[in-house]
Amino acid sequence: MMTEIESAGASKGMPEGPERPAGWKSTRSALLTASAFLAAFALAALMIAPFFWLASTAVKAPSEVFRMPPALIPSEWMWGNFIKVWTTFHFSRYYLNSIIVTVCVVAGQVVTSAMAAYAFARLEFPGRDKLFLCYLATLMVPGAVTMIPLFIIMKFMGMIWTGNFYLFGKYFMGAPLGLNSYFALIIPGCFSAYGTFLLRQFFMGIPKELEESVKIDGGGHRTIFSRIILPLSGPGITTLAIFTMLGSWRDFIWPLIMVNQDEMRTLPIGLSSFQGIYFSDWPLLMAAALLIMAPLVVIFFFAQRFFVEGIKLQGIKG
């Protein structure tokens, strides 16, 4: 396939290309950089404008939220809103729960998805693609109708082993199985057809030629998986990890249904407490949203390195 691309480029090659003066090229690239920067800046301004309002609401007094024309900068900075969010509910405990659940779900989903994806991308067995479509079909049933059966399974599991765990005899750690357990919050999130599909696409994009040398050395699938596929799909795995993290961190309805003890609540349930049927506390709600988002932003900012500057495929031409 490479040759096709190259020949396509070659047939349309322009003779004056290589003869351009050296200075032109750098000017051109500087211009390109500048225009890319400007475009990115303009778009970023559009993207961030609503967030600006969100953030300013978080530090306003309620009486200022709905003023017209909108007060973008609050006249009085209510930093206390953040403290209020933190102290009204057990936000530190919610944070801990969210971290435990998210870390486990990310780890679980990445491992199961990677193994399943390898099977679907590299193993040859009859009906492989049909089986994959069946797998994919699990994504097509809306959660609203599977939630109740899943809840009922969890309820029965909770009856098998009742009781509670306490860390160091003091800190409530939930039930072993069933309602109010980390198990119920984590396990259903650990298997995902989405993740499998995502990694399958990435694995299929890895040149098969790379595996030849391993095969020649007599290595099996296990070696190919750990030596070739995994190291080369860093961006894919990081992407999946970030998606899973987002999904699990922001998940609301499942934890809400599975948990009825305050100690086991996760962050989005805490946030929803600032909503009522008749009115919502906008400043506290927005402040809570920012508090929930903050760790994600930090992680994303630094994790970019892993998938963006992750790997450069070498020696494909060979």
Place this chain on the structure above:
Amino acid sequence: MSHKRQYMATLCLSWIGLLVMTGCEYRRAGVDEKGKILLRSISFTGTPTEYPIIMASIADFNNAHPDIHVEHEIVAMEYSSKLLTAFAAGKAPDVFWVPSGSAQSYIIRGVLLEITPFIQADGIDLNDFYPATLDPYRLNGRYYGLPNDACSSVMFFNKEHYDAAGLRYPKDDWSWDEFVSNAKRLTRDIDGDGKTDQWGFVIPGDIWMLFPSIYSNGGRLFDPLDPDLPLFAKPEATQAVEMLLNLALKEKVAPLRGQMGDQDSKRGFQLGRISMMISGWWDMTDTEEYAPNMKYSVAPMPRIKMSETQIYSTGTGIYVNTPHPREAWEYVKFVTSSQQMLVRCKGRLAGPSRRSVGKDPYFNDRYKDKVFIATMETGLSCYGAHFDIMQDELIQARDRVLQELQTTEDSFKEGELNFLRRIKK
């Protein structure tokens, strides 16, 4: 290199795992209860400020009853999803809040415990409750819950706008015509650009706020004797709806807004863009919060044929499968007692459902509260076996009229047909 790293990682992980495992202590269920009976209860909230007040009242109950421990959970969003899932699994909380609209659905399907024997045994004076607030929780003369608070719909109006227009504030017995003529006087183009800046009225986004006019015109939503028989497409009802919607469509004294809850129209009221709106108790709390300097008051609904309004209440009921009905009743009795009701009223969440609380001196110098309380005697509750489906059809019917797709009569007729088709087994 990579092997070494892997080794280190495994070591670290297993070490942390070991630490957690050894630190974790397992206790069998019930060990920590100290012989107390555990009751689980669940409620929603109207406003976030309710949270501490509800929790404080739970603590009061637990202190007053040494042998019972209530574990209360407040679910702000998706209350019904959570409760229904629990019903499905047969594992619902022992006590839960029931909104008056859905009460009949729950009663008919047998998830609420009948509490008539308890009421009789403990001599609860049902006459102390405003009659309309009890209706949703009763079926064939038996009671399945008691209202812990209630609220009616009234007309909010901006005093400054009234003063500026030289209008007298609405009296208790003001008529619909007076209301319309006021709304016309209050609709103004202040800056003279040909566009209205101040509207006399706003079409309520909340479908419930249509009901007072229907009642006031002698209409009903359901037949009181047959909760499956809808009456909302009868002329008394559609005429009233038409009169209300025409304020936007024909009279142009209200902005055209076809959607959303009243969450947004009340902002217009608070910003001084809208002079009058129909709403409930909670918007007094909301206005105190978001527009503390606003000068406004409330008046009973203008009468079309009779003085009526709609009443919304929240009741507390007991799950039919609870292992501790006696204790659950103790809790219901506590929540619906005069003393607890007054605590919640002082928290500005909702009005009282008991007359004795309505007469409390606390309300004496609170004119607006008194207006609300006065309407409680005459109002009607909205409820029915298929109330939620009816609500959906009414919303659609109203929207069709506001989008000028159909006349009110046709639209509500269609809504009635759809409703009957949907509830038929």
Place this chain on the structure above:
Amino acid sequence: MCFSFFPIAASLLLAFCRWDIISGLKGIEWAGIGNFKSLIGFSYVVSLGKTTLAPNDPLFWKYLYNTVCLMSAIPVGMAGSLLLAVLLNKQFPLRNLFRTIYFLPTMCVPVALFLLWRWIFNNQYGLLNWVLSLAGLHGPDWLGTVAWAKPSIMLAGLWMGIGGGGMMLYLAGLQGIPRELYEAADIDGAHAWQRFWHITWPLLSPTTFFIFITSVIGGFQGGFEAAYMMTGGGPAGSTTTMAYYIYQNAFTWFQMGLAATLSWILFIIVMVVTLLSWRFGGRRVFYF
């Protein structure tokens, strides 16, 4: 597996039952294909002396149409994400910051975002119309009119999604393209467009295929949060999607059986569309 296949099998069974949820498991009644009939069936209706063939549930068709309409934003969103990814793959200052900014909506809790957008769209006092009025324009009633409600929801959806998952996937995909190919093309003197069309686009095709399939699957089940938080499905049901209809049937109207039936009808539609795109799109996907 037990956690995903058992609930799915249970929902398939429920599709042939009537269940109001409230009365618990004992309240489940067998309904045969009655649910399917009442949702997608047609029957003769006599009105005004004329006999016409009418759908048993006109709402179903309307909401299906709404769902498909809202899905028309998918290609736009994908193109936007690709463009952003290509842009952000270039070297320029503060690139990491920009990526984070575009990704912000994806990281925020949906509740807060939809509340925010509801306020932005408010026709009388919203931010968008306020900005437009500064420019001397008179904005429409975004969420309040049948004509504008769908475009408004698409607009909010694009804002939330354009710098989100799709862009991330494209960025990751772009990293997988060997630089040597571009260098070779440079030597051949190819235009930026030629480089994109002959190298970037074919090599990104597995990513595009993935995004397309998952967006279609997601799209058919989408629109729930927008309807739930912003419009309540209105005005006149114009923003109710299948997902919201399913939810309402299950948890607002106590008709779990109908909700399950709807889910399975939707499942069949999604499956057919996925198979078609698999068949025709799969061929165009280019793997090494």
